[in-house]
Amino acid sequence: MEQFITHWLGSTPAFAIPLALASMGLVLCERAGVLNMGAEGYMSLGAMTAAVLTLTLGNPAIGILCAVLAGATLALVFGFAVVVMRCEQILAGLATMAVGLGIAGVVGRSYVHKSFEGLQPLDLPWLDQLPLVGQLLFHQDILVYLTVLIGFALWFLLEHTRAGLKIRAVGEDPASADVAGVQVQVQQLLAITASGALCGLAGAYLSVASSSIWVDNMVAGRGWIALALVVFARWEPLKALAGAFLFGAIEALLPRLQAIGIPAPIYLMNMLPYLFTIAVLLVAACSGSKKGMEPAALGQPYVRQDRH
Amino acid sequence: MSQGAPLLTLSAIDKSFDIHRVLEGVSFDLAKGEVHALLGENGAGKSTLMNILIGVYSADAGSLTLEGLPLIIGKPSDSARHGIGMVHQHFRLVDRLTPTENLLLAADDHPHLKTRTAARNALLATAREVGFTLNPDCPVGELSVAEKQRAEICKVLALGARILILDEPTAVLTDAEASSMLGAIRRMAESGRSIILITHKLREVVGFSHRVTIMRRGKTVAAGLDTTQLSIEKIASLMMGSSASSVAPSSTPDTTTSSLQPRGPDLLAIAHLHAQRDDGAPALTDVSLRVRAGEILGLAGVGGNGQHELVETLNGIRSASAGSVMIDGADALEFPPNQRRQLGLRVIPADRMATALASDLTIAANLSLTAVVRGRFGRFWLNRRRMEREAKASIEQHDIAGARPHGRMGLLSGGNAQKVLLAREIDSGMKLLLAHSPTRGLDIRASAAVHQRLREAVAQGAACLLVSEDVEEIMALSDRICVISAGKITGELPGDASAADIGRLILGHE
Amino acid sequence: MSNFRLTLERRQQVSTLRSAATYILGLLVGLGCGVLVLLAAGAPASTLMDDLVVQVFFSARGLAQTLTLAVPLIMVGLAALAAMRLRFWNVGIEGQLWLGAIGATLVANNDFGSEALRLPIMLIASALAGAIWIAVPLLLKLKANVNELVVTLLLSNVAYLLLQHLLFGAWKDPVNSFPVSPRFDDNEQLASLGFGNLHSGIYLALAITLLMAVLVQKSRTGFYIDVIGHNRRTALATGIPVTATLTLMILLSGALAGLAGGLIVTGVEHRLTQTIGINTTFSGIVIAFVARFNPLAILPTAIALAGIYNAGSTLKVFYGIPDAIVVLIQGIVLLTLLMVQFFRSYRVSLLRRTPPQTARQIT
Numbered sequence A: 001m002e003q004f005i006t007h008w009l010g011s012t013p014a015f016a017i018p019l020a021l022a023s024m025g026l027v028l029c030e031r032a033g034v035l036n037m038g039a040e041g042y043m044s045l046g047a048m049t050a051a052v053l054t055l056t057l058g059n060p061a062i063g064i065l066c067a068v069l070a071g072a073t074l075a076l077v078f079g080f081a082v083v084v085m086r087c088e089q090i091l092a093g094l095a096t097m098a099v100g101l102g103i104a105g106v107v108g109r110s111y112v113h114k115s116f117e118g119l120q121p122l123d124l125p126w127l128d129q130l131p132l133v134g135q136l137l138f139h140q141d142i143l144v145y146l147t148v149l150i151g152f153a154l155w156f157l158l159e160h161t162r163a164g165l166k167i168r169a170v171g172e173d174p175a176s177a178d179v180a181g182v183q184v185q186v187q188q189l190l191a192i193t194a195s196g197a198l199c200g201l202a203g204a205y206l207s208v209a210s211s212s213i214w215v216d217n218m219v220a221g222r223g224w225i226a227l228a229l230v231v232f233a234r235w236e237p238l239k240a241l242a243g244a245f246l247f248g249a250i251e252a253l254l255p256r257l258q259a260i261g262i263p264a265p266i267y268l269m270n271m272l273p274y275l276f277t278i279a280v281l282l283v284a285a286c287s288g289s290k291k292g293m294e295p296a297a298l299g300q301p302y303v304r305q306d307r308h
Numbered sequence B: 001m002s003q004g005a006p007l008l009t010l011s012a013i014d015k016s017f018d019i020h021r022v023l024e025g026v027s028f029d030l031a032k033g034e035v036h037a038l039l040g041e042n043g044a045g046k047s048t049l050m051n052i053l054i055g056v057y058s059a060d061a062g063s064l065t066l067e068g069l070p071l072i073i074g075k076p077s078d079s080a081r082h083g084i085g086m087v088h089q090h091f092r093l094v095d096r097l098t099p100t101e102n103l104l105l106a107a108d109d110h111p112h113l114k115t116r117t118a119a120r121n122a123l124l125a126t127a128r129e130v131g132f133t134l135n136p137d138c139p140v141g142e143l144s145v146a147e148k149q150r151a152e153i154c155k156v157l158a159l160g161a162r163i164l165i166l167d168e169p170t171a172v173l174t175d176a177e178a179s180s181m182l183g184a185i186r187r188m189a190e191s192g193r194s195i196i197l198i199t200h201k202l203r204e205v206v207g208f209s210h211r212v213t214i215m216r217r218g219k220t221v222a223a224g225l226d227t228t229q230l231s232i233e234k235i236a237s238l239m240m241g242s243s244a245s246s247v248a249p250s251s252t253p254d255t256t257t258s259s260l261q262p263r264g265p266d267l268l269a270i271a272h273l274h275a276q277r278d279d280g281a282p283a284l285t286d287v288s289l290r291v292r293a294g295e296i297l298g299l300a301g302v303g304g305n306g307q308h309e310l311v312e313t314l315n316g317i318r319s320a321s322a323g324s325v326m327i328d329g330a331d332a333l334e335f336p337p338n339q340r341r342q343l344g345l346r347v348i349p350a351d352r353m354a355t356a357l358a359s360d361l362t363i364a365a366n367l368s369l370t371a372v373v374r375g376r377f378g379r380f381w382l383n384r385r386r387m388e389r390e391a392k393a394s395i396e397q398h399d400i401a402g403a404r405p406h407g408r409m410g411l412l413s414g415g416n417a418q419k420v421l422l423a424r425e426i427d428s429g430m431k432l433l434l435a436h437s438p439t440r441g442l443d444i445r446a447s448a449a450v451h452q453r454l455r456e457a458v459a460q461g462a463a464c465l466l467v468s469e470d471v472e473e474i475m476a477l478s479d480r481i482c483v484i485s486a487g488k489i490t491g492e493l494p495g496d497a498s499a500a501d502i503g504r505l506i507l508g509h510e
Numbered sequence C: 001m002s003n004f005r006l007t008l009e010r011r012q013q014v015s016t017l018r019s020a021a022t023y024i025l026g027l028l029v030g031l032g033c034g035v036l037v038l039l040a041a042g043a044p045a046s047t048l049m050d051d052l053v054v055q056v057f058f059s060a061r062g063l064a065q066t067l068t069l070a071v072p073l074i075m076v077g078l079a080a081l082a083a084m085r086l087r088f089w090n091v092g093i094e095g096q097l098w099l100g101a102i103g104a105t106l107v108a109n110n111d112f113g114s115e116a117l118r119l120p121i122m123l124i125a126s127a128l129a130g131a132i133w134i135a136v137p138l139l140l141k142l143k144a145n146v147n148e149l150v151v152t153l154l155l156s157n158v159a160y161l162l163l164q165h166l167l168f169g170a171w172k173d174p175v176n177s178f179p180v181s182p183r184f185d186d187n188e189q190l191a192s193l194g195f196g197n198l199h200s201g202i203y204l205a206l207a208i209t210l211l212m213a214v215l216v217q218k219s220r221t222g223f224y225i226d227v228i229g230h231n232r233r234t235a236l237a238t239g240i241p242v243t244a245t246l247t248l249m250i251l252l253s254g255a256l257a258g259l260a261g262g263l264i265v266t267g268v269e270h271r272l273t274q275t276i277g278i279n280t281t282f283s284g285i286v287i288a289f290v291a292r293f294n295p296l297a298i299l300p301t302a303i304a305l306a307g308i309y310n311a312g313s314t315l316k317v318f319y320g321i322p323d324a325i326v327v328l329i330q331g332i333v334l335l336t337l338l339m340v341q342f343f344r345s346y347r348v349s350l351l352r353r354t355p356p357q358t359a360r361q362i363t
Helices: A002-031 A039-057 A060-084 A090-113 A134-138 A144-159 A162-172 A174-179 A183-210 A222-232 A237-259 A268-270 A271-285 B047-055 B077-079 B099-105 B118-131 B147-156 B175-188 B203-208 B232-247 B253-260 B309-315 B337-344 B363-374 B384-397 B414-425 B444-457 B471-477 B499-508 C016-040 C043-057 C060-084 C093-110 C120-144 C147-169 C202-219 C219-231 C232-237 C243-271 C280-290 C295-319 C326-346 C356-362
Strands: B010-019 B021-029 B035-039 B062-064 B084-087 B164-169 B194-200 B211-216 B219-226 B266-276 B282-292 B296-301 B320-327 B347-348 B431-438 B461-469 B481-487 B489-494 C004-010 C192-195 C346-352
Touching: A002 A039, A002 A144, A002 A162, A002 A183, A002 C326, A039 A060, A039 A090, A039 A183, A039 A222, A039 B471, A060 A090, A060 A183, A060 B077, A060 C326, A090 A134, A090 B147, A144 A162, A144 A183, A144 A237, A144 B489, A162 B266, A174 C295, A183 A222, A183 B444, A183 C346, A222 A237, A222 A271, A222 C147, A222 C243, A237 A271, A237 C120, A268 C147, A271 C147, B010 B347, B010 B489, B010 C326, B021 B047, B021 B099, B035 B175, B035 B203, B035 B232, B035 B471, B047 B084, B047 B194, B047 B219, B047 C016, B062 C192, B077 B084, B084 B147, B099 B118, B099 B337, B099 C043, B118 B175, B147 B164, B164 C356, B175 B194, B175 B203, B175 B232, B194 B203, B194 B266, B194 C060, B203 B232, B211 B232, B219 B232, B232 C043, B266 B309, B266 B461, B282 B296, B282 B309, B282 B461, B282 B489, B282 C004, B296 B444, B309 B337, B309 B347, B309 B461, B337 B347, B337 B363, B347 B414, B363 B384, B363 B414, B363 C219, B363 C356, B384 B414, B414 B444, B414 B499, B444 B461, B471 B489, B471 B499, B481 B499, B481 C346, C043 C060, C043 C295, C060 C093, C060 C192, C060 C202, C060 C243, C060 C280, C093 C120, C093 C147, C093 C280, C120 C243, C202 C243, C202 C280, C202 C295, C219 C232, C219 C243, C232 C243, C243 C280, C280 C295, C280 C326, C295 C326, C326 C346
Parallel strands: B021 B219, B035 B194, B035 B211, B084 B164, B164 B194, B296 B461, B296 B481, B347 B431, B431 B461
Antiparallel strands: B010 B021, B010 B062, B211 B219, B266 B282, B266 B320, B481 B489, C004 C346
């Protein structure tokens, strides 16, 4: 039993990290008032970029870096559409999602199913043999630790810095933020780009760290789960991180149960996170007027010259 | 007050919004240490002019100078850097942040305010200087209106404003709060700051300002007159233009004749009505009103005292928490809007484009909206041809300028849009008309036309509840006057009550 | 610092000409970019016209395949239209489609009803299943004001897991190594028209499009939809039956998506598989948007997109260009169409910061 739990917890980050990175990126973006439906696309693009570059150059670090850049670039296209051109955010997000999926599929076609040496776990001698949490805490690759760090950094940024104050103000009340001298468009573009970068990193984790291969449809809807996770986490980065680990733990449990021969309806069990999120939405909606940290101006384009 | 070169000048400012010209050759100047009142009716262009000064809008033409040097303002932070700050009627504070955080947010050009402690201290120091009490650590959304206003003023002053623009600062305050605010404004001017006071309360102009500039329909009609040389009557006539006599607070012949008519039964009887605001705070407390056939009941009060919620509750789009509403003898409290309309209720809401019309649809669609619901143009299929024919007739009958049945509603001016709404609402089935600020944003001619239609409607036996923040409008039309304050009815007066009596009731509560 | 600044104003008046011109411009730019992408991906320029247009629309085999692909696309386009006209974000069209396919298969597997009525029952079951699947977000929206965007999205994933649960479990065809259900009987399949794979479902799609056009443009409900879609507060305050109209149209949206699933399994696949309906949410939204929410315009738009899908599979076979290119092209077209709306809705003007004569006076 102890070994089961050790391995289960140890394999949880592989499922949790992509969700955590993407949903924290989306939290940042939504706190700036931009509803970003493109995550699935950025993640696909990131996963493909990282895999292709690692395959050709043999260096996962460069692959991951370029995946981050690719995600950020695609997000910038989305940002241009919604912030500068004031496009409807949901539709523009879906369109960039399609562009990302499309590019990943087209460019990555000749690299499908070729395995490579990806990112290796950092083995901390002795510590990783600790019961229960040894594997979880001390037998992971560097991106896992980085993700946790990013979570705390984002929390600190949003809650305790002037930069974060500006982002929050833009998402709550862009007109007031504008009057206070905040450059609304710049803040939104920064937040969108950062969310794209984090989603790109999430994709890179999928291909380079957790599977060491690129296959079509590798992201498989994780971008959408990340989007739901933002609502689940009530727009707070640390709750998104925790939520991602919760969802990841459920996902990680299923192959473990199968491995030890316990028959489990895996597809039905995989529905749990979705149903759980819907329940959370319902509870949040019914619990009165306080809707957590949901940004008041989420999804609304801002035009200063509009007449009131 | 210095008589030297002005501190700030705006000259020959023009501004259009798309096809609408809002400002035309407007000029304004401000001296150091003065309170300069900027007067004008709603829509005269005061707010637009000030928004240009602080960089929210940019002028199409004209120039600005500060201390004799050309002033270039491209965005709000430019004006802040030059020491110009504005306190908007709708406060520019982010509700979920505290006053301290709101100051911190705006501190880009103020290195000494960039930490939370420094911002908090600066806010408290400013508050002490002008004599305010202030909680710097409570989210703005949880503060009262007066507290928000104090927070906003302290924020703007802490950012180094020496020119302070106050947009109708007392409109949302109780009497006591307003006096203390006006006292603080005088103190700020005495300490060397210059104040632009936008208002339409003439008494504040005469009592608290040094000079006055008056705007009408996008133009300056009086620039920088010395307040001591002016009477309230003189200012009123400048503000209203040639038709000033019509706003004199005297009962018009119409009200006297209608008061001779016999009164009919109660078409609206509200008893002990309670309702809540969107945020759950009480909006209406124990409201009871009766409106009889053939009379206009005027409900006066400062905006935001429950009028909006009352109109929505009567319309059926906000649920009451207790009480009863009888329309033409039927208990309508549980009825949806459609059933209330069947009882004869018709509504002219204050925000007509948002809650009564659809600006993207055709004028014909807007004119026939409620008739379609009644099934006039068919139960399943719409007879669109008939709809257009009737719209055309209605446009001609009501003389709606610039309207074609196929034209988009949003292209009509405010006055003509209101004509469309009146043409639709005042129909043969109307028994009770609920009109909320029916002349808001309209010019004098359009307002007179609206008033005429309301009078005609009651002359034909309808009842009308007129909710308005404009005391002159209430006095000109009402047979009886009730006053609402903080969600309560604070008194009833006869239709020929004086402005002073009404004003006492409006402001007396707290 | 520059002497000029850009300002932005929302136009209060947009002429029909400007609307049409920006739309056509956007479509041309989008499709142009799509062609460039195809060339960049390795499609030979010399035969591009042939592959993209002639083969899919002007050859009997190609046209048959294009029309076959168009049938479910018409349905999902209408499903997106029904919801989006009311500003309801149904981004779970795939989920409703899968439920529809499951509903039809459930009837077939259990032989519900007489043999003669089996096929209509299957189609009705698919529509019902789709409607039930969207009833959940609709109910949550109406009763608790829960955002439909996230719920429809999540239920889509749940639907796919349900599909897999059935195909890898109880409904798996024992004689097939793939996760598919047993093949339907002949009376459970839509009649083939003898024109490629084209089946009688196309008549149903055409009829439903016409009905939708009449509903939206001629009926009282259509009038209500316009008012609710443009200004919900006005609709509420003037007594328009908002909840009833919303319920009707959103259930219709789900039913149409479900029927799309039913038509795929009864008309083409003749069994339940896990490869149907992928990306149809996005395609439905693209079709509805490109058709500018006009039901009749859904037909040519869906057929054109079906042509692109059809050409996509040709390109895949001959030049190894993956299917993803079709998604990419749809994304590009939608993005350009969205972006050109900027020039429709806003006026951009370049203003001088300071009138020069003023500056001279002062100095």
